[in-house]
Amino acid sequence: MIMAKVFCCSAPKANSSLLAFLLLAIFQSPSISAQAVAEEPVSKEPEPNENREAARPGLVLPATDAEAQALLAKVAEAVTNLEYRGLATFEHVGVMETLEVVHGVRNGEQVERIRYLTGAPRELVSSGHDAQCRRDGSPLSRAGLWSSSGLENVRSLYHFFIRGQERIADREAVVLEARPRDPHRYGMVISVDRETGLPLKSMLVAPAGRVLERFQFVELDLAPINDADLQPLSNEARKSDGSGQCGAHVSRWRLGWAPNGFKAVAARELADGEMLVFSDGLSAFTVFVQKLGPDMNYQGRATRGATVAYMDHLEVNNVRYTITVVGEIPDSTAQLVAKSVAAKN
Template sequence: MRRGHSTRGFGGVLCTALLIVSLMFALTFTSSAVAQSDGESSQGMLERFDCRTLAERESPETALAWLERSLWANHCYEFQARAVRIGADGVRALALSHDVVEGAEREVARFLDGPPVVFERRGRIGRLSWAEGDTSVPASPAGIAEHLDSLYRLRLNGEERLANRTTIRLDIEPLDDLRYGHHFWLDTATALPLKHILLNEQGRVVETFQITELRRPQLHQGEIDLDRPRAHPGDPWHPAWLPEGFIPQPVETRSSRHDDDIDHGVYSDGLATLSLFVEPVEGSDQLIPGMHRLGISHAAVRHRDLGGRIRQVVVMGELPPGVLLRVADSVEWQGGGEGNIP
């Protein structure tokens, strides 16, 4: 079972992790999608969203409304599917499933050819950012849609038949050259994304992900829990620069596959996501500084003097290489003591 990123075993584990992250991104539309319920309790009970309310909503008419509906659909529909992913590293077939068990989501992606890799994610609906004191944390697909609306140009581009279903195409074009563009084909009956094309900063297709068979999509007849507000863990480092709109994500990044001295942060604008790793440079098991190509993704590697020690900084994601390098070069350690190592 594969979960998350790792900087160990660059040629294998890291590449596989990025591949899995990209396919799960296509499955869930955005890992930062969150929700909000009116059921919040002053006694600390979990907030919940009732998926049955989606059946009562009017059909979307605008690109922004379709985006919001799709964010909800990705949480609330239970289904099984077959899909293909086409990228620079070849073609892979997958089996996908999504369901809700006792208020928690469960997603499974299984590669049907090549190395036998299975990815499983369980959890509640996440929140948009870390909590700070008593400040309310934005937590709704509407909030994410509005956030993306200030960073991308959204427009509808006609209907098309895919996987024997009618879809509407949603084009999402970045307003700057710091992130990639996207085309989504949304099932008009459920708003689930049936096809996704990722476009680089030159407008060239770098990945196509398409569901070829969607089996028994059913709206979950119940509620899904929201994650509790989480306080920032207070890492001693932080990126001094991020593309506009990127927010630190309140996700658990500790893993048994990471050494205790490997720190990991995740940042997202609600659509694009990058991972940042910081660890001491020790021994020979290190990455060569520079830019590395990993399928459709990139990894920027720097060896920096941070906190009085030489540390390896790795920034990964499906973003322009120059953006990843700039983020890696901007990492600062609280209290100074930093620099670049040639």
């Protein structure tokens, strides 16, 4: 009733545009856009068969399957195999910091060095991951993510839109938005380097359009990386070796509920418990179940920038376990996940 009234009051000029909006809106509906076809396919490669359908002339579809697929595949390739170094800004927790990042590939494995140039000196050298995970064959590992099945999963969870172009770090970029189809994950806006596919800027976006964090290159150098560039500059640099962390640890915990599309991608034993990593292809959260003693009885959430940690506890056979769900997911989702942790059997 009220709705009709509102429409009655609108001026006639608005009427025609309303119709136009409706037309767009109808063709935007998930069921149809899932089969939408590229008007101008961006890739020269043959498209998957199921995408063959008559093009709809005159309609501007935000991101066709072919476009989104090509872009995402390019991103996955670039973040894995491209060597680069650069300066970047990271806005987070309401402040902006600058950092130096180096990405090299050694013996098929990725090596990253990250050093903050502002605030307290912090540096991380990370190496040795990916090879193990790839062998593990997880559909959501870096290598497997953008396979056809991985991509299918991501597309059923997010709408993809091409938002235009912009220039970042003196390079041309295509702006891609991934908007979640349900409230259990955040959206992302990624500006993808036109030439290499490297994300030059990425933002994490909460439902109301609030930007939670923004990572953006200021300067990018694509020259091959020397070994010296991967050596830590400060003595306090933390080293993280990921070898063997994608092993087949069998967890004794399970989730009674997880948001649609999130799958367990890694499980690891810790000194005082275990951690389980879940990913939907773009977002990830980790469930920690630990024996931390009775003092760690905090119940609630803690946030830092886009990352939330929701803490709760669980008693099994009179043993108290602290549960912490950490991730770049909405608070309420972390809470739901924490409540659903249970022992197997």
